[in-house]
Amino acid sequence: MITVELARDLVEAGVLWEPAAGDRFVIDAELLTGDVFWISDLTVEVRSYGGRSLLGFNGTTEWALDSVTLDQALWLPREDQLRGLLGDRLSAVVRTATGWRVDYATGPGDLHSVQDADLECAYARAVLAL
The missing domain is CATH 2.30.30 (SH3 type barrels.)
Known part of the structure; x- marks a missing residue:
């Protein structure tokens, strides 16, 4: 959460x-x-x-x-709601040793990543970064 x-x-x-x-x-x-x-x-x-x-x-x-x-x-949006806010900008979700990494695009060929121990928090950080 x-x-x-x-x-x-x-x-x-x-x-x-x-x-x-x-x-x-x-x-x-x-x-x-x-x-x-x-x-x-x-x-x-x-x-x-x-x-x-x-x-x-x-x-x-x-x-x-x-x-x-x-x-x-x-x-407190759920994982599916946060994914919906990212839409087609979501590139990948990767499990890491310390949590989760969410990769997202802000434009063609312009990929970025955020990380958090909690998956929903990682999604939220990606939404905030847009």
């Missing part, structure tokens, strides 16, 4: 999130970033209110939270 810091960097880089079932997120508040939530049609669902996207908590789960606005949530 990518780190909260990388997730913040993705937001600052302009990566947009359209919440959907299966997405992971944290509430970007000091005491809550350690708790990962998943959007599900059963417990956390995306709602729209007054033109804003809300993440609604159903039932009595999650400390009686009702909802949070999208700008209070920090998306």
Whole structure:
């Protein structure tokens, strides 16, 4: 899973999130970033209110939270979502002795690499480097 810091960097880089079932997120508040939530049609669902996207908590789960606005949530994209953001710029993924290397292209014949101990973090670093 990518780190909260990388997730913040993705937001600052302009990566947009359209919440959907299966997405992971944290509430970007000091005491809550350690708790990962998943959007599900059963417990956390995306709602729209007054033109804003809300993440609604159903039932009595999650400390009686009702909802949070999208700008209070920090998306933790999965491996497949990060691969999708790289698209056809992804050249290779290589297991190394210390983790993972992601090779990507920024143009014809212009290959670059990033590495991280965690595969999803390596993908996120490649997205940020674009």
